[in-house]
Amino acid sequence: MAPTTGGDSALMTAFMQKEPDAARRLYDRFASRIYGLGLVLLRNNADAEDLVQDTFLKIWRTGSAFDPVRGPLEAWILLSARSLAIDLLRHRSVEVRKLTSQPKVSEASDETGPEWHAVVGDLFQRANEAMARLPQRQRSVLELTYLGQRSTKEVAELMGIPRGTVKSRAHAGIAVLQDAFQGDDDAA
16 A cells, blocks of 8 residues: 555655655655656666666655656656656667767778788789880880879970880880780779
């Protein structure tokens, strides 16, 4: 049988005055119901246990707000527990949205691995060997245009040859380099 409204008011007054017996009676009376509410709403044992603790802390802080004229103590405590559970669910929902809206970060390192260094090193070596096999005139044109990043007009002026000759030598040199890397999947 539930205590009367006057008993609820006296119980809350004693609880607010930090009487241990009042705290024990409140806990014994409502803890299992708050826990059950937590299980239904939160679907997690640990969260339901936390809800019991959080509800009693809230009652401790806001106990003076209990008004027996507005309703029974049971309703006030269970509504407090329900509000805390809903707040937790909302907080989780916001966290989930934040996490899903953030771009996924790869756990793989952006740093190049030893395989990449080996492949690139091999390509550089093969490119140097292919460049060394080119006639000096073609190699000079390719070095100035591609490695030196000069236009064909600038190369023509530097070498003292017509622009068309620069283009012909570059074209012939590139053809030789392409033949050197023919069948290589890594070469462009």
